[in-house]
Amino acid sequence: MARSIDCNKLTFSLYPHAHEMKMYESYYLNGKWDKGAIVDFHDIPLSPAANVLNYGQGIFEGMKAYYSVKGKVVLFRPEENAKRFEKSAYKLAIPGMTADKFMGAVQDIVKANIDFIPQCDDGRCSLYLRPVCIGIEPLLGVRAAKEYLFYIFASPVGPYFDKVGIVKLLARNINRASPHGTGDAKAVCNYPVTMRPKQEAIADGYNDVIYLDPIKNQYIEEAGAANFFALMDNGSLVTPPLGTILPGITRESVIELAKKIYQMKVEERDLSVDEVISRARECFVTGTAAIITSVSDIGWNGKIHNINRNQYQLAHQLYEKLINIQLQKESDPFNWVRVVQ
Numbered sequence: 001m002a003r004s005i006d007c008n009k010l011t012f013s014l015y016p017h018a019h020e021m022k023m024y025e026s027y028y029l030n031g032k033w034d035k036g037a038i039v040d041f042h043d044i045p046l047s048p049a050a051n052v053l054n055y056g057q058g059i060f061e062g063m064k065a066y067y068s069v070k071g072k073v074v075l076f077r078p079e080e081n082a083k084r085f086e087k088s089a090y091k092l093a094i095p096g097m098t099a100d101k102f103m104g105a106v107q108d109i110v111k112a113n114i115d116f117i118p119q120c121d122d123g124r125c126s127l128y129l130r131p132v133c134i135g136i137e138p139l140l141g142v143r144a145a146k147e148y149l150f151y152i153f154a155s156p157v158g159p160y161f162d163k164v165g166i167v168k169l170l171a172r173n174i175n176r177a178s179p180h181g182t183g184d185a186k187a188v189c190n191y192p193v194t195m196r197p198k199q200e201a202i203a204d205g206y207n208d209v210i211y212l213d214p215i216k217n218q219y220i221e222e223a224g225a226a227n228f229f230a231l232m233d234n235g236s237l238v239t240p241p242l243g244t245i246l247p248g249i250t251r252e253s254v255i256e257l258a259k260k261i262y263q264m265k266v267e268e269r270d271l272s273v274d275e276v277i278s279r280a281r282e283c284f285v286t287g288t289a290a291i292i293t294s295v296s297d298i299g300w301n302g303k304i305h306n307i308n309r310n311q312y313q314l315a316h317q318l319y320e321k322l323i324n325i326q327l328q329k330e331s332d333p334f335n336w337v338r339v340v341q
């Protein structure tokens with residue numbers, strides 16, 4: 001029976017009744033994936049020597065299912081998550097799986113948890129889906145595991161940042177990823193380094209950190225779980241280039257909208273914190289969970305810089321457009337929305 005989930009109370013955290021929900025799991029043993037199955041949400045038995053616990057061989061994805069205004073359960077560009085999962089797997093020597101297996105599992109997990117999809121008309125709440133793949137073989141020497149678990153769990157969620165939709169970010173001389181490393185994969189090993197900086201930024205009154213490039217320590221890479229954009233004084237929309245950052249699906253969608261719907265000039269190039277502070281009219285971050293969240297201030301070199309000279313107008317415009325497409329309130333010119341059958 002459909003749960004009555006109060007969207008106003010949902011935050012971006014694991015649902016307290018997750019144990020009443022279903023999860024998907026599939027094992028890779030003896031060189032092949034099994035069929036996979038929907039099971040009750042449960043703890044995972046792992047050897048203390050499991051590869052993921054000792055050497056961090058694990059990847060994940062983040063996607064969301066929600067009701068559109070047409071009353072359909074939909075997903076946003078799930079094929080892109082399947083592709084990124086495959087690329088992340090390759091980078092960490094995790095065995096691949098067909099896109100059909102990934103997509104089938106995603107559809108199954110949504111259907112199995114259909115009663116937990118929040119009903120919300122502004123797109124801020126959804127059923128967040130977390131596909132994960134981890135090396136589970138017990139081992140001691142450093143090498144890729146021979147056994148894996150691919151699972152997906154789900155949780156009704158609200159906004160990633162607080163409900164206001166505006167954040168203060170602290171630019172810090174801290175690197176999340178290095179060239180030729182794993183920054184462009186959604187690998188679990190990329191996230192522990194962000195925990196202390198984020199904790200310290202929050203203690204200082206910020207919401208998150210802007211990580212900088214590892215060579216000059218002055219160019220913006222991305223926030224903890226979102227990509228960065230700045231509208232410059234000449235009207236161009238600038239975002240850091242791919243390479244060490246996560247190739248966000250929302251990032252790519254925003255670039256398409258800005259270029260093709262609003263005929264804006266979009267530049268993917270190095271963007272220093274100093275340039276943003278002196279030239280940006282408006283900044284925002286993008287992500288499946290963050291959607292499009294405006295940035296009011298950036299802390300840098302001991303000072304707080306207000307960078308909202310445009311009343312968040314572009315972020316609002318792009319947010320409305322993206323959400324309207326996602327919720328099927330408007331036509332879907334790029335064919336991004338998939339109905340769960």
Ligand SMILES: Cc1ncc(COP(=O)(O)O)c(C=O)c1O
Nearest residue numbers: 225226227246248249250287288
């Ligand atoms: C480090 C990082 N950057 C960017 C993003 C945004 O990516 P997407 O738009 O695909 O959710 C995420 C979230 O998944 C992330 O973890």
